[in-house]
Amino acid sequence: MTTITVENIKKSFGDADILKSVSLDIKDQEFTVLLGPSGCGKSTLLRIIAGLESQDSGIIKIGDRVVSHLPPRERNVAMVFQNYAVFPHMTVFENIAFGLRMKKAPEKKIKENVERTAALMHIDHLLKRYSGQLSGGQRQRVAVARALAVEPDVLLMDEPLSNLDALLRLQMRAELKSVLEASKTTTVYVTHDQVEAMSLADRIAVMNSGRIDQYDVPDEIYSKPATEYVGSFIGNPPMNFISPEYQVGSIPAGATQLGIRPEDFNVSKEARENHWPITVLTREKLGSHQQLSAELNGQLFRVNIPNEIEIESGNTLYLMPKEDKKRWYTEGGKIIL
């Protein structure tokens, strides 16, 4: 059982508070993604879990073991970085074997584990090649195989796909998911890419300036963002936040903003009761649907509509948010449930 417990971790660099009491309970075999914009503290948190950085206060547990003050090698974690750190002058076999040799594993075990993880990553035909002769995607596979070969309790990955081109990224993403499911290793994965997070994660921790705004399964994060920040960060385009003067019907006590996703409006070209008349500013055809930006008295709306509706900028469109998709937020940006 390899759970990870992060308890009230704080970290400052100089007078900058980078992590402000962060807590997470990661389940055995779970794939957790730390998601947030550049500088929010994701990598720092990952490095603290790995033991590459020390916390100012708080506790890290792996399973039942408090590891906060142990060096990385005593935590049984493996890490994969963005710049994959594969040794070019070594063969693929030796690269994958590296961690096992450091641990002085017997030769038979090394061979077995290297062959198994290389097959898992579809690089078993490359074992004799020098890593310097590999493509970026192949090198990244070597890095992942090397991490898995040591049979870590925990796999930590920091933007491992960000150096790959878009197509390869997509392919590796799908593969990584199935490989990690098969390996049953508890994984923490850092990215600033919301699509990557949504597609890979069992649960996503959305970070906002050193805090975790929401830690939940992707569907909940998308459909019920805990804060305005999460609603604005996840979704392309992001959730609309609409002020009360445009509301129809009852508004919950304490609500100052309505949150509604661009695809969650009833849309009509004719005036209808309780529909807002909005003026279309721009329209983009995206293949599967059209994306509009529109406004009403300075309130901006982003709306996704089906291709069948013919509309041009300057036209008026009548909108009403779908009742069951409305989310309400307080002045401080917190959801009212």
Ligand SMILES: Nc1ncnc2c1ncn2[C@@H]1O[C@H](COP(=O)(O)OP(=O)(O)OP(=O)(O)O)[C@@H](O)[C@H]1O
């Ligand atoms: N060793 C360090 N000394 C001083 N400041 C640091 C150090 N490491 C990180 N920081 C600062 O801490 C903040 C958070 O960095 P961190 O790398 O955790 O962010 P991140 O969310 O992973 O962002 P990115 O995606 O850009 O890597 C940044 O402002 C960074 O400059």
